[in-house]
Amino acid sequence: MAKSFLKAFLFLISFLMVIVVKDPEAATLHVPDQYKTIHEAVEKALPGDTVLVMEGRYHENVLITKTITVKSDKGPDLTAVNALDISEPVFKVLDADGAAVVGFTVKGSGVAGIYFHNADNGMILDNKTTENRNGIYLVSSNNNALTNNVASSNEQTGIYLELSNDNTLKKNIADSNKEKGIFLNASNSNKLLYNSASRNEWNGVLFWSSNGNTVQGNKVLRNTYSIILSNSEGNILSDNSTWTNFNLIVPIILVYIGILFYWIQRRIFRIFYKEEKDIQVNL
DSSP states (O other), X not given: OHHHHHHHHHHHHHHHHHHHHSOOOXXXXXXXXXXXXXXXXXXXXXXXXXXXXXXXXXXXXXXXOSSOEEEESSOTTTEEEEOSSTTSOSEEEESOBSOEEESOEEXXXXXXXXXXXXXXXXXXXXXXXXXXXXXXXXXXXXXXXXXXXXXXXXXXXXXXXXXXXXXXEESOBOOSOSXXXXXXXXXXXXXXXXXXXXXXXXXXXXXXXXXXXXEESOEEXXXXXXXXXXXXXSOEEESOEEEEOHHHHHHHHHHHHHHHHHHHHHHHHHHHXXXXXXXXXXX
C-alpha cells in the first residue's frame, strides 16, 4: 500500500514537472481583430508569439523588447505604418534577441523607420522604409538578417549600421537617399550581398572604420561616389557594378566636345583661308 502510494505520488510530481517545464504553444495575435493597435498586441504577446497585422494604414510607434515576430498579412503594398511621434522610430527593437519585423511600409520617423538597438539574431524582411531620416538603422546589434527590403528616398541614409557586426544584408534596395545608400560605421565582419545602392546624392556605399566586411555582387550606380573605404582594412570587394553619377560626367563630356568642335573649326578655317590666299596669289 505504501509503495503504491509512493509510486502514484512520484508519477504525479513527474507529470506536474513536465507541465511546468514544457513551453506554452506559440500564439498568433491579430490586429485589429483582437487588438486595435500593433503596440497593444506587442504588449500582450509572449516570447515566441507572432503579431499578425491585417491590411490598412496605422499611425503609431511600436516598441519590441522580446522574441516575437511582427508581420503583415498582405505585405508592404497594403500595410503601412506611419510614425505617430516623429521623434521616435516607427519600429524600435530594443534589447531583444531573435525579434523580426516583416512586410510593412514604414514612413515618417525623424530617427529611423526600423531601428534595432542592442538587438541580436533578428530579421528585417520585405519592408519598404521610405521618407524617414534613416530607413533601417542598427546600433550595437549583431548577427541580424536584412533581406529584400527597400530603404529609399530617406533624408539621410537608406541602411545604417553602427557598432554592429556579423550582419547579412542581402538583396536590399537603398536607392535615391539624400546622403548615402548603405553606411557602415565601426561595423565589422558584415556581408553585403547583391544589394542596390544607386542614385544616392552622396555615397553609394561608405565604410568608416569598418573592417573585414564582404561586399559582393552589389549594384552601386550613379552616385556622387560609388564605394568609399575610409580607415577601413581587410574588406573583400568582388563582382560589384559601379558607375559614377552621369550628371557629373556631362560637363566634362561637353568640355571635350567644345574643344573638338573648336579644333575642327580651326582646321576648316585654315583650309579655306589657304585656298583663298592661293587664289589671290595666282591672280
